[in-house]
Amino acid sequence: MTVTSHHAKSPTPGEPLTDADVLRIRNDFPILDQQVNGKPLVYLDSGATSQKPISVMEAEQEFYEQRNSAVHRGAHTLAVAATDVFEDARATVAAFIGAQDNELIWTANATAGLNLLAYSFGNASIGEVAPEARAFAVGPGDEVLVTEMEHHANLIPWQELCRRTGAALKFIPVMDDGTLDMEAAASLFTQRTKVFSFTHVSNVTGVINPVVELTRMAHDVGALVVLDACQSAPHLVLDVKALDVDFAVFSGHKMLAPTGIGAVYGRAGLLDAMPPFMTGGSMITTVTMEKAGYLPAPQRFEAGTQAISQAAALAAAVNYLTETGMERIHQWESMLGQRMVAGLDAIPGIRVLGPPAGIARAGLAAFEVDGVHAHDVGQYLDAAGIAVRVGHHCAQPLHRRLGLSASTRASAYLYNTTAEVDAFLAAVAGVRPYFGITGA
């Protein structure tokens, strides 16, 4: 990929990001420079989907203008060029999370990735199964363990796997402060636990789970570990080898890339033993009318024509993040998250979900406004040009656990300034007075 001329000069490497750096970063995101309802747009919904820098959009356009072709088939020059783009993108994204090229499978998004795993495990559980695939099988007497804070995408595929196979679904409960009940967790890992799937960072509370500790507990009982890295891969240094998880999934669109592309990481050796989920073209060796042999990973899990331009764009997104520096992005967003919580705590009638101020959290804050429904809060903020998420954020069980049906969530990214957080806080302070609610 050519280096785009639009990319603003990188902030000084190693130094913490400043508002001046972020203002330069914002030049790379044309969508941010607009008025909404007569007010400057303050985009605080990156937890749902991120905005895209020019370099990412150019990568996709350049692919279609110069290299578009089918990959892994055809001998013509364009086909080779397209295959190079596709596989170079895989190498870039794999390196970004500390993985080898053949450990990264392209999927549409994290939801598709989690379903791929749940269905592959299901395929290992029913019918005639190759001996090496039995390690993934679950059935009656076995347990799949999740947590109470999961996004529906990391809950329902496992509910369905259990329904199909007769395994039981268990969960680690959440404490009042949004963290996992580690005492309960200790007793939930047993020899029956075959799969443990959990989120790295909660999309509601911003809680950052102790991945290494939980993974060790799971491995001690021989369970496979699946990490939902949807809210971590875009925002902090993610090293799947250091975390020692067996699988990890994430979505491109939450990390500056287009929709339609995401990835599953699988530890080398595991992927080649796991039965495929989607079958068809491009993933086979020899096919007869009776049966087929399958390629090793990653092709084993990439049936059909893939999202090639999106993969190229995800690589451009990863390059943008790497150039800026994931550690610095994480520090900047942590600061914004703390600023949100401290500011929200100072407004009467606001309850922030999750860890209190001063305790580590991702750059987001979900909150309840006493006397005003989240939907009305979101409408009021939208009139002030502020885009937030309202509702249950695809985490109904967690909301129920925290005693509410809906909340308002502001989620930041590397392009949000402290001034934007302050504008958001000032607007939130106006919500209860507007709806005629008084008192603390």
Add this chain to the structure above:
Amino acid sequence: MSALDSLYQQIILEHAKTRTGADLPNEKLQGLHLPAGVGQCHQLNPVCGDEITLRVETAASGPGDASTVSGMHWAGDGCSISMASASILCELAVGLEVQAVHALIGNFREVMRSRGKLEADEEILGDAAALSGVSKFPARVKCAMLAWVAAEDALNQTS
């Protein structure tokens, strides 16, 4: 009036607080074994979690007479638009003939789906005319319609 103020008119905020008809007791939420002339419906908006269970009671003064809505009770949780809309509906519907309530619901739906193009007729819709600002916010139309959809289904059960 700003778009926001047209959405949240004072009359709506008041209905959202007073909630006429929001007295369906917990033990009746399941709606099992409803007596003749009574219908009940549960509606959920999965996008935002707004929820309502609405019960409608109808009666005819004699054989061959048209049924009228003799009572409407609900329990719900949701945004101010959905709660105010249920409250307004209760005030409008009780005492009307069933067919008139159906016509009312049809009229309200048409206004809500108009994307701000139809003026609500206050003669017909009463306080519900204040909800016409909602039609300019497509994401909120479902909130306003929640109770009305529940009432329509509940009424259909009584005929």
